[in-house]
Amino acid sequence: MAREALRIRDLVVEPGAKRRDLLKVGETGSGPIALPVVVVHGGRPGPTLCLTGGTHGTEYPGQTAVRIMTRQLDPAALAGTVIAIPVLNMPMFAARTAFISPIDGLNLNRVAPGRPDGTISELIAHTLFSEILPLATHHIDCHGGDLTETLWPYAAYRLTGKPELDELGGTMARLYTPGIFALFREGTPLTLTSGTITSEAAKRGIASILGECGSAGGLDPADVRTHLDGITNVMRFLGMLTGEPVLREPQLMGVGQFVVQAGHGGLLRLSVGIGETIAEGQELGEIWDVFGDVVETLRAPARGLVRIIWTHKVVNSGDVVLKCWVTEPAPPFTLPDRIPR
Ligand SMILES: [Zn+2]
Numbered sequence: 001m002a003r004e005a006l007r008i009r010d011l012v013v014e015p016g017a018k019r020r021d022l023l024k025v026g027e028t029g030s031g032p033i034a035l036p037v038v039v040v041h042g043g044r045p046g047p048t049l050c051l052t053g054g055t056h057g058t059e060y061p062g063q064t065a066v067r068i069m070t071r072q073l074d075p076a077a078l079a080g081t082v083i084a085i086p087v088l089n090m091p092m093f094a095a096r097t098a099f100i101s102p103i104d105g106l107n108l109n110r111v112a113p114g115r116p117d118g119t120i121s122e123l124i125a126h127t128l129f130s131e132i133l134p135l136a137t138h139h140i141d142c143h144g145g146d147l148t149e150t151l152w153p154y155a156a157y158r159l160t161g162k163p164e165l166d167e168l169g170g171t172m173a174r175l176y177t178p179g180i181f182a183l184f185r186e187g188t189p190l191t192l193t194s195g196t197i198t199s200e201a202a203k204r205g206i207a208s209i210l211g212e213c214g215s216a217g218g219l220d221p222a223d224v225r226t227h228l229d230g231i232t233n234v235m236r237f238l239g240m241l242t243g244e245p246v247l248r249e250p251q252l253m254g255v256g257q258f259v260v261q262a263g264h265g266g267l268l269r270l271s272v273g274i275g276e277t278i279a280e281g282q283e284l285g286e287i288w289d290v291f292g293d294v295v296e297t298l299r300a301p302a303r304g305l306v307r308i309i310w311t312h313k314v315v316n317s318g319d320v321v322l323k324c325w326v327t328e329p330a331p332p333f334t335l336p337d338r339i340p341r
Pocket of ligand 1: 055056144
């Protein structure tokens with residue numbers, strides 16, 4: 001049977017073609033807010049993979065990888081379809097704000113699946129969940145490196161309790177990450193905040209993973225490469241691209257997480273770096289008051305791996321200064337042949 005054209009509103013993409021459009025989601029006083037969409041509709045049948053970047057508009061490496069991938073893909077050689085949104089959150093992209101929309105004060109990654117009668121962030125989520133993701137079998141949300149965070153790369157999937165979907169999602173996360181992956185699950189130390197895009201997509205039966213890599217509003221080519229390698233690896237696993245997927249090893253599994261908070265305000269002088277393994281009780285740094293007196297010595301409450309360091313150097317009482325993984329060696333990896341993909 002001949003493959004059909006893919007349609008999203010007025011965007012009609014024939015098999016073997018690549019097209020793009022801007023989908024209006026709402027309006028501001030100065031004009032429309034739109035989703036930039038690129039569809040690469042392969043000439044051969046296969047999965048439909050949705051790629052999203054810029055959920056947080058100032059996380060640049062992931063969205064850049066999405067752009068590069070859509071430009072590289074040859075629809076004639078592609079098995080299946082890629083529906084890519086390089087930047088989901090155009091208001092944040094334009095305003096260069098971290099995590100929160102400048103229009104409605106909402107975090108797009110906390111309001112999924114959105115609302116048709118909501119504000120701009122909720123309308124973006126609603127458009128994604130009502131018009132884009134229902135077309136997809138698989139999804140990768142590319143994050144990492146917002147203005148105020150230095151981050152150690154990882155990939156994650158939220159377990160749903162559906163064995164085949166969970167095995168697929170876990171495999172995709174392991175093939176995406178350069179080292180650490182995590183399987184989030186309600187009621188465990190790795191509970192995901194509600195309203196995240198990947199968890200809501202997984203609840204709807206889409207194998208949807210989170211890929212995180214980037215640092216402090218930067219656009220390091222190595223971080224872009226990490227995302228591109230992850231996307232390529234997953235697409236090879238799904239049979240969309242030729243070539244064998246390669247697991248990047250060694251891998252660690254995140255099984256818990258903890259934060260280190262400042263008890264006092266002052267200048268933070270950390271003595272550990274991103275990705276470092278820390279021992280329980282290890283000195284992590286000092287907080288100085290304005291004169292340089294040490295008002296607090298920070299110590300690790302447990303053994304962990306430093307996952308996020310916030311870039312601000314002056315902290316207030318209660319501020320989180322580090323977020324850490326509790327890790328275990330990853331279980332042996334085998335490519336699951338039996339699951340439909
Ligand atoms: Zn993000």
